[in-house]
Amino acid sequence: MNVNKELDARGLNCPLPILKAKKALADMTSGQILRVVSTDAGSVRDFQAFAKQTGNELVEQQTVGADHFSLLKRR
Numbered sequence: 001m002n003v004n005k006e007l008d009a010r011g012l013n014c015p016l017p018i019l020k021a022k023k024a025l026a027d028m029t030s031g032q033i034l035r036v037v038s039t040d041a042g043s044v045r046d047f048q049a050f051a052k053q054t055g056n057e058l059v060e061q062q063t064v065g066a067d068h069f070s071l072l073k074r075r
Contacts, residue, residue: 001059001071004032010039010067017043018050021072025056028074033059036070044068 007024009017017038024034036047044061047070051058057073 001033003035003071004028006035006037008037009043010037012038013040014042014046018046021047021050021070022054025054025072025074030074032074034072034074036072038068038070039066041068043070047072 005024005028007020009020012020017036017040021034021036028034044063047058047061050056051072055075057075059071059073061071062069
């Protein structure tokens, strides 16, 4: 999958990963993919809720060690 922008939110706690992702998505065009890396375990659930509330598509989520990856497609 072609990732258009990557956001490193490691070390940030809720709600900062979501807020930074929201800002990054605002600068992107429809259909582009944002990849967010976070160490906050709550971000997995937060990004699921964020996608439902905003209409952006949560394409994939994956956890590798302490890192949680979320791929969001801009609506």
